[in-house]
Structures are given as structure tokens and as C-alpha cells.
Amino acid sequence: xxxxxxxxxxxxxxxxxxxxxxxxxxxxxxxxxxxxxxxxxxxxxxxxxxxxxxxxxxxxxxxxxxxxxxxxxxxxxxxxxxxxxxxxxxxxxxxxxxxxxxxxxxxxxxxxxxxxxxxxxxxxxxxxxxxxxxxxxxxxxxxxxxxxxxxxxxxxxxxxxxxxxxxxxxxxxxxxxxxxxxxxxxxxxxxxxxxxxxxxxxxxxxxxxxxxxxxxxxxxxxxxxxxxxxxxxxxxxxxxxxxxxxxxxxxxxxxxxxxxxxxxxxxx
Amino acid sequence: xxxxxxxxxxxxxxxxxxxxxxxxxxxxxxxxxxxxxxxxxxxxxxxxxxxxxxxxxxxxxxxxxxxxxxxxxxxxxxxxxxxxxxxxxxxxxxxxxxxxxxxxxxxxxxxxxxxxxxxxxxxxxxxxxxxxxxxxxxxxxxxxxxxxxxxxxxxxxxxxxxxxxxxxxxxxxxxxxxxxxxxxxxxxxxxxxxxxxxxxxxxxxxxxxxxxxxxxxxxxxxxxxxxxxxxxxxxxxxxxxxxxxxxxxxxxxxxxxxxxxxxxxxxxxxx
Numbered sequence: 001x002x003x004x005x006x007x008x009x010x011x012x013x014x015x016x017x018x019x020x021x022x023x024x025x026x027x028x029x030x031x032x033x034x035x036x037x038x039x040x041x042x043x044x045x046x047x048x049x050x051x052x053x054x055x056x057x058x059x060x061x062x063x064x065x066x067x068x069x070x071x072x073x074x075x076x077x078x079x080x081x082x083x084x085x086x087x088x089x090x091x092x093x094x095x096x097x098x099x100x101x102x103x104x105x106x107x108x109x110x111x112x113x114x115x116x117x118x119x120x121x122x123x124x125x126x127x128x129x130x131x132x133x134x135x136x137x138x139x140x141x142x143x144x145x146x147x148x149x150x151x152x153x154x155x156x157x158x159x160x161x162x163x164x165x166x167x168x169x170x171x172x173x174x175x176x177x178x179x180x181x182x183x184x185x186x187x188x189x190x191x192x193x194x195x196x197x198x199x200x201x202x203x204x205x206x207x208x209x210x211x212x213x214x215x216x217x218x219x220x221x222x223x224x225x226x227x228x229x230x231x232x233x234x235x236x237x238x239x240x241x242x243x244x245x246x247x248x249x250x251x252x253x254x255x256x257x258x259x260x261x262x263x264x265x266x267x268x
Numbered sequence: 269x270x271x272x273x274x275x276x277x278x279x280x281x282x283x284x285x286x287x288x289x290x291x292x293x294x295x296x297x298x299x300x301x302x303x304x305x306x307x308x309x310x311x312x313x314x315x316x317x318x319x320x321x322x323x324x325x326x327x328x329x330x331x332x333x334x335x336x337x338x339x340x341x342x343x344x345x346x347x348x349x350x351x352x353x354x355x356x357x358x359x360x361x362x363x364x365x366x367x368x369x370x371x372x373x374x375x376x377x378x379x380x381x382x383x384x385x386x387x388x389x390x391x392x393x394x395x396x397x398x399x400x401x402x403x404x405x406x407x408x409x410x411x412x413x414x415x416x417x418x419x420x421x422x423x424x425x426x427x428x429x430x431x432x433x434x435x436x437x438x439x440x441x442x443x444x445x446x447x448x449x450x451x452x453x454x455x456x457x458x459x460x461x462x463x464x465x466x467x468x469x470x471x472x473x474x475x476x477x478x479x480x481x482x483x484x485x486x487x488x489x490x491x492x493x494x495x496x497x498x499x500x501x502x503x504x505x506x507x508x509x510x511x512x513x514x515x516x517x518x519x520x521x522x523x524x525x526x527x528x529x530x531x532x533x534x535x536x537x538x539x
Contacts, residue, residue, distance in 0.1 A: 023296035023342070027417045031391055033398045037410045047405030054402030057395050058468050059521065061461075072518060093539065100525055104518060117300035117307075121335075124298075124307055128331040131324050133314055136331065140311040143298030176533040183532025184525050186470040186539035187502055189399075191521050193469075194506030196392060196461060205458040212462020217495045223400040223409075223463060227393055230459030234452040241448045 003043075003087055008159045010042045011079055015155035016148040018075050019113075023147065032056035032078040039082035049082040051092040056081070056099060058189030061196045073110060076151055077103030080158050087162070088170045093185030094178060098166070100188065106154065113150035117143045208233065277320050279357045279432070284350070287312050288428045291349055295342040304339035309371075312349055316356065326361045333364055340375035341382025343424055348374050350431025384450055386420065392457040396464045403468060465503055466496035473498060474538045498537075 018035060021028050028034050033053040040049015056074040081099025085092050120139045127135040202209060208230070215221040215229060290312040298307035313334045321327045340348065351374075352367045359366065394413040401409030475486040490497045506524065509515050531537040 020297075023299065024293050025421055026343070027414070027421060030417070031395055033395060033402055033410055034414060036402070037407060046407065050402040050405055050407055050410065053410075054399035054468075057399040057402070058464070061392055061395055061464075072521065097525070097529075100521065104521065107518070114299055114301055117298050118302045120298050121300050121302055121307055124310070124335060128328060128335060131328050131331075133318055133327070133331075137311055137314055140294060140298045140307045143300075143307065147297070147299075177529065179535070179538070180529030180531075180533035182539050183471065183537050184528025187528050187537070188521070188524055189464075189468050190499070190502045190506050191517065191524050193461060193464060193503050194510055194520070195517050196388070196457075197503070197507055198510045199388060200454055200458055200461075202458060205455055208455050208459045209462040212459040213465060213496075213500075214462075216463035217466045221463070223397050223460070223467065226463035227397060227456070227460050230393075230456040233459065234456040237455050238448055238452040241451065 003083060003159060007042055007083075008156065011039060011083060011159060012152050012156040014038060014042065015076060015079055016152040018079070019147050019151045020144060022075070032060065032074045035075045036078040036082055039079045040086075043082055043086040045086050048085045048092055048095075049078075052081045052085055052095055052099065053078045055092070055096050055185060055189065056103070057192075059100075059192040061189075061192035071107070071110075072103040073106035073151070074099065074103040076106045076155060079155055080162070083159055084162060084166050088166055090170050090178075091182070093182040094170070096185040096188065097181035102158070106151075109150040109154060113146040116146040277357070279316065279319075279353055281429075283316065283319065284353070284429050284432055286315055287349055287353060288346060288425055290315070291342075291346050291428065292424070295345055303335065303337045305342070305345070306335045306338045308342075309338045309345075309349070310334040313352070316353055320356055321361060329361065329364065330356075333368055336368065336371075338371055338375060340379040341386065343386045343420070344378045344382035344427060345375070346424065346428035347378060347431035350428040350433075351435045352431075354432045354435055381446060381450065385453055389450075389453040389457045390416065390420070393460050396460045396468075400464070400467055465499050469496075469499035469502065470539050471498050471502070472538050474535060 014035070018028070022030055028038065033050075033056075036049040036051075036053015036056065037046065038049070040046040040053070043049065056078050060071065060074050077099035080102050081092075081095040084098050085095030088094065120142050123139045124136050127139065197209075211233075212226055212230065215226050216223075221229070291308070294311040295305055295308035298311075299305060300307070310331060313330075317327055317330050317334070321330055348371055351370060355363045355367055355370070394409075394416050398409035398413045401407070473486040473490060477484040477486065494500075506520060509520060509523075510517075528537070532539075
């Protein structure tokens with residue numbers, strides 16, 4: 001299926017709004033799942049968008065933008081991936097195989113946007129000296145454009161070019177590579193889970209990790225049920241720790257301290 | 269000597285709402301590497317500054333103060349703005365150093381709480397549920413998360429007025445309670461992750477051993493040992509790799525992508 005021009009425009013607008021949403025209200029676009037859902041609705045195939053978004057979601061579970069670090073932009077990946085999944089009809093795992101490199105490359109543009117905003121900062125400095133309050137305010141708001149365009153322009157280009165280009169790739173792709181991409185799509189959530197476990201004080205709460213695992217595998221409790229079970233245990237924990245709060249100090253030492261890496265993808 | 273000032277320049281509920289609204293939209297809108305959220309903080313304080321300081325020199329001075337380096341979690345940062353507004357309303361320009369110190373002192377601890385609860389635990393719980401359902405094409409989990417985001421947005425709005433009325437008192441009084449809430453939330457998150465491992469990682473070993481007439485499926489042997497053994501092993505390997513000095517999340521993603529393509533291409537693993 002070919003992509004219609006209005007779909008390209010809507011997805012480009014979604015890409016612009018997505019990053020603004022992330023840094024302001026945080027309703028729709030903090031994470032790939034909801035973006036995938038919206039992109040799926042725009043492309044006329046909600047469940048494909050959901051599956052692409054959900055897989056990418058699991059990859060970024062433990063990855064956050066703390067202290068201004070950039071993270072792989074799998075929200076943009078979800079938009080492009082969903083569009084490609086519907087265009088090619090090749091299944092979602094193929095699309096995820098494409099969305100991952102897109103997300104990784106987009107980090108560079110995130111850095112660029114944050115860098116360009118420094119220019120507006122210096123203009124703000126200048127207008128403070130002149131006590132020109134309206135111009136100070138205006139220059140802060142201009143920051144919208146580096147942010148929004150850093151997502152919208154690449155998405156627009158990838159959709160325009162991708163329309164024919166991706167179809168060609170699909171035609172010449174060997175079977176083993178499609179199998180490989182499909183397997184990669186299946187195991188990529190491992191990364192998000194591992195990062196998350198590194199971020200959380202897992203060693204201290206390892207018993208609960210095992211309980212969650214047992215409930216899902218042996219007892220076949222659905223996810224919402226496990227979450228409720230976790231909630232019950234959390235309430236018990238909260239009340240009990242209130243009685244012995246003087247012991248809490250010792251436990252804090254178990255928290256991992258080495259959560260920052262040299263590229264600063266995630267830090268505590 | 270301030271009594272005259274406070275009467276004429278009082279911060280009203282409307283001012284608080286305005287600051288709240290501005291903080292929501294602007295806190296990170298001009299985020300930059302040099303001073304991070306400084307511009308957002310300044311933008312939020314602009315109406316307060318023009319209201320409290322009629323003199324041009326004072327205005328310039330305070331605009332400079334608020335355009336200094338600032339970085340916290342945007343969800344909870346409104347609390348600091350609220351405290352700042354209360355102090356400046358009472359003390360005026362004299363409080364310049366106080367508010368600068370307050371901002372620097374509170375941005376770290378509040379970022380810690382906000383990043384853990386809003387940045388990690390909520391996405392873990394609702395992202396897990398949503399992704400688990402989403403993988404099956406079911407949007408209910410995603411809508412649930414959407415609803416939670418609206419609730420968070422609503423709660424966020426109460427922080428700035430709370431900072432304004434309660435101020436420092438609250439920070440000290442609830443410090444221990446907040447730690448316990450954070451710990452309990454982490455516990456819940458870890459439990460959900462435990463259930464996530466076997467349910468969302470779809471991988472099998474399609475390999476079949478053939479010994480004469482008997483053929484043994486590798487996957488069923490593994491299943492007898494423990495269900496979801498392969499996903500657990502993969503998570504353990506990635507966890508271990510992340511502890512290595514040169515490993516980071518981006519490299520790990522690339523590594524797993526390549527490993528998946530190779531192992532899948534060779535037919536050792538399959539979805």
C-alpha cells in the first residue's frame with residue numbers, strides 16, 4: 001500500500017507535536033507505545049502501530065532522559081516503523097528492524113536541537129540587559145522550533161523517500177535476513193528490561209522480581225493481575241517500613257551507583 | 269519596612285495559576301546545553317518579576333538570577349517555583365541569594381524523586397501493561413496509560429501552589445515518607461518486570477536433535493527444565509554486559525540487534 005500525502009503530513013505533524021508534548025504536558029508522547037498507537041490510527045491499521053510501539057516501548061523501559069542526556073529516539077522510530085510496516089505489508093518485525101536504526105540515528109538530531117537552543121539563550125541574555133521583557137519571553141518560546149523541526153523534518157524526508165525505497169529493499173531481501181530481523185524484533189525487549197534492572201535497586205528487591213516471574217510463568221497470572229499483586233505487596237512494605245524507618249539508612253547503600261555511562265544515555 | 273510592599277504587591281491565586289501554566293509549557297522548551305532549564309524558569313517567573321519589581325534595575329537583576337543554570341524534573345519542579353514566589357513576595361530583591369541557593373539546593377533532590385517515580389516507575393508499570401496488551405493488538409493498556417497521564421497532569425498542577433503555601437516545612441516533614449513511597453513504588457515496578465520477562469520476550473530454539481529414529485526438540489527439553497529459560501538467560505546476559513565498563517544502552521541495542529539477525533538467520537533462535 002502506498003502512503004497518501006495527507007498521511008505524510010499528519011505523521012510529520014505528529015512528529016513535531018511529539019517532542020513538544022514530551023517536554024511539556026507529557027500526555028501522549030513520552031514513550032513509543034502511544035505514538036505507535038496514534039501513528040497506526042493515521043495509517044489505518046491501529047494494531048500494527050500498537051505492536052510496533054509496544055516492542056519499542058519494551059526496549060526503552062529503563063532508558064530515560066535524565067539530566068539532559070539524549071536517549072535513542074524510538075518515538076520517531078515508532079512513527080517511521082509503523083508507516084513502513086503498513087506500506088510494505090512485510091509484518092511488524094521487519095518494521096522494527098528499520099525503526100531501531102532510525103531511533104539510534106535520531107539521537108544526533110536531539111543533540112543538535114539542544115545545541116541550537118543555546119543561541120536563543122544568548123539572545124535572552126542580551127534582552128535581559130535591555131530590560132525588554134516581551135523579547136525575553138519571545139526568544140524562550142522560539143526554542144519550540146529547533147525541538148519540533150529536529151523530529152518533523154527527518155520524518156517527512158523518510159516518508160517521502162521511503163515510499164519507493166523501502167519497497168525496493170523488501171523485494172531484494174533474502175529469506176534468512178527476514179528471519180533474522182524477525183528474531184531480533186522478538187528479543188530486543190531484553191535490552192530495555194536489562195537496563196531497567198540496572199537502574200532499579202534490583203539486588204535489594206530481587207525476591208519480588210522472582211515472585212513476579214513465578215506468577216506469570218507457573219501461575220499464568222495476566223499482567224494486570226501481577227501489577228495488583230505488586231501493589232498489595234507495596235502497601236504492606238510501606239506500612240512495615242514505617243515501623244522500622246530507622247533501619248532504612250543501611251539499605252540505601254545497596255542501590256547501584258554506576259548508572260551513568262560515558263555517552264550519558266541514562267544516568268541517575 | 270516591607271509591610272507596605274506586601275499589601276500592594278501580593279501574589280494572587282491567578283498569579284499562581286499563571287506561573288503553573290507557564291511552567292507546564294515552557295520549563296524545557298528552550299532547553300540548552302549551557303544552562304539547561306534556565307530559560308524555562310525565567311519565562312515562568314517573568315509575570316512575577318514585572319509585578320514585584322517596578323524598578324528597572326531590580327527587574328534586570330532578578331531576570332539574571334533566574335536565567336542561571338537550572339535543571340530538575342519538569343513534573344515536580346513547580347514546587348520550587350512556588351517556594352521561590354512565596355519568598356520573593358515576602359522579602360523582595362533582598363532574597364536574591366536565598367532563592368538562588370534554594371533553587372540550587374532543591375533541584376537535585378526533587379529531580380531524584382521525579383525521575384524515579386515519573387520517569388521510571390510509572391513507565392515501567394503502565395508501559396509494561398500497555399506493551400503486554402499492545403503486542404496482542406489490544407489498545408486497552410495504552411488507553412489506561414493515557415488516562416494515567418491525564419491524572420499526572422492534574423496532580424502536577426497542585427505542586428506549585430503547595431510549594432507556595434507549605435514551602436520548606438513540607439520538604440523536611442515528608443522526606444522520610446517520600447523515601448518510603450519511592451521504595452514501595454520500586455517494589456511494585458520490580459514485581460511487574462519479573463512478570464514481563466517471560467511474557468513479552470518471544471524467542472524459541474527451533475533446533476531439533478536427531479538420534480537415529482528419535483528426534484528431540486530443543487525447546488521442549490528447555491521447557492521441562494524451566495519455562496522461559498531462554499528469555500531469562502538473555503536478560504541475565506544483557507544485565508551482565510551492562511555492568512561492563514565500555515557497555516552502554518546504545519551499544520547493547522546494536523549488539524542485540526546484530527545477534528538477533530545472525531542467530532535468527534542461522535536458525536538457532538526464532539520468534
